[in-house]
Amino acid sequence: MHAVAFNGSARKDGNTALLLRHVSAELDKEGIRTDMVQLAGKRIRGCTACYKCFANRNRRCAVSGDEVNDCIEKMVAADAILLGSPTYFADVTSEMKALIDRAGMVGRANGDMYRRKVGAAVVAARRGGAIHAFDTMNHFFLIEQMIVPGANYWNIGAGREIGDVEKDEEGVGTMRTLGRNIAWLLKAIRSAGETRQTQESVAEQETSRRTPGSSRNPRRGK
Ligand SMILES: Cc1cc2nc3c(=O)[nH]c(=O)nc-3n(C[C@H](O)[C@H](O)[C@H](O)COP(=O)(O)O)c2cc1C
Numbered sequence: 001m002h003a004v005a006f007n008g009s010a011r012k013d014g015n016t017a018l019l020l021r022h023v024s025a026e027l028d029k030e031g032i033r034t035d036m037v038q039l040a041g042k043r044i045r046g047c048t049a050c051y052k053c054f055a056n057r058n059r060r061c062a063v064s065g066d067e068v069n070d071c072i073e074k075m076v077a078a079d080a081i082l083l084g085s086p087t088y089f090a091d092v093t094s095e096m097k098a099l100i101d102r103a104g105m106v107g108r109a110n111g112d113m114y115r116r117k118v119g120a121a122v123v124a125a126r127r128g129g130a131i132h133a134f135d136t137m138n139h140f141f142l143i144e145q146m147i148v149p150g151a152n153y154w155n156i157g158a159g160r161e162i163g164d165v166e167k168d169e170e171g172v173g174t175m176r177t178l179g180r181n182i183a184w185l186l187k188a189i190r191s192a193g194e195t196r197q198t199q200e201s202v203a204e205q206e207t208s209r210r211t212p213g214s215s216r217n218p219r220r221g222k
Pocket residue numbers: 009010011013014015016017085086087088089090091124125126127128129130158159160161162
C-alpha cells in the first residue's frame with residue numbers, strides 16, 4: 001500500500017511539507033510508503049472548462065504541457081491521497097485549486113476513479129482562514145466518493161516562517177494522529193476487501209457444487 005502527498009505551497013519544503021512529513025512518518029512506521037509531489041515552481045494552469053475529459057474518457061486532462069496528468073496518474077496508483085496547502089487569503093493556493101479542479105473533473109468523467117481511496121487534507125496557516133482551506137480540499141475527497149479519516153483536531157498547523165509549525169505541538173500531534181488513523185483505515189479497508197473476496201469465492205464454489213452443468217462445476221464433462 002502507498003500514499004501520495006501533494007504539497008500545494010509556493011514554498012518548497014516549507015511548513016506544509018513539514019506537516020505532511022509528520023503524517024507520512026506515521027504511515028512509514030506501518031509499512032506504508034508516501035511519495036511527495038511539491039507543486040512549488042511547477043506550471044499548473046486552471047481548468048479550461050473544455051469538458052473534453054467527458055468526451056475522451058481516457059483518464060487524462062485534455063490540457064497537456066503541465067504537471068497535472070502526472071499528478072492524476074499518481075493519484076490513480078495510490079491507496080491514499082494527501083492534499084496539503086498553506087492558507088492563502090483564507091483558502092488553498094492557486095496551484096492546489098487548479099489541481100483539485102482538473103484532477104477532480106477527470107475523476108468524475110471516468111467513473112469516479114478515486115472512489116473509496118482514503119483522502120486527507122493538511123493545512124498550514126499563520127493565523128486565520130485555515131478551516132476554509134481545509135474544507136476546500138475535503139470537498140474534493142467527498143464528491144469523489146473517497147473515505148476521509150479524522151484526527152483529534154482539524155488537520156491544521158500554525159506558523160509563518162519555515163519551521164514555525166514545529167513549535168506548534170498540538171498541530172504536530174494532530175498530524176501524527178492523522179497518520180495513525182490513515183494507516184488504520186487503509187489496513188481495515190484492505191482486510192475487508194480480502195474477507196469479501198474470500199466470501200465471494202466460497203459462495204461461488206458452493207453455487208457451482210449445487211448447479212449440475214454449471215461451467216464451474218468440477219464434475220462437468222465426466
Ligand atoms: C499570498 C499569501 C497569503 C496568505 N494568506 C494567509 C491567510 O489568509 N491566513 C493565514 O493565516 N496565513 C496566510 N498566509 C501565511 C501562510 O499561510 C503561512 O506562512 C504558512 O505557514 C505558509 O506555509 P508554507 O511554508 O508551506 O508555504 C499567507 C501567505 C501568503 C504568501
